[in-house]
Amino acid sequence: MGVTLICPNLGCGRIIVVPDSARGQIVRCAHCNQPFLVPNGAGVPEPASTPPDEDGNGSSRKSR
Ligand SMILES: [Zn+2]
Numbered sequence: 001m002g003v004t005l006i007c008p009n010l011g012c013g014r015i016i017v018v019p020d021s022a023r024g025q026i027v028r029c030a031h032c033n034q035p036f037l038v039p040n041g042a043g044v045p046e047p048a049s050t051p052p053d054e055d056g057n058g059s060s061r062k063s064r
Contacts, residue, residue, distance in 0.1 A: 009034040 002017045012032040024040040 003038055005036075005038065007032065007034060008036050 007014045007029045014031045
């Protein structure tokens, strides 16, 4: 897999595929040699989901 980008150079506008390891780094367009930044985390952003806390009940349980 890689990161698919479009060259920000308006006179170029080519589709560029860079490896995942290039995220957050400056790469050059192979067509127009324009350097640009590969955005970090291109794609679907993952929301930070916290697991539900399971403790909090059980103290006031009188089933006996
Ligand atoms: Zn370009």
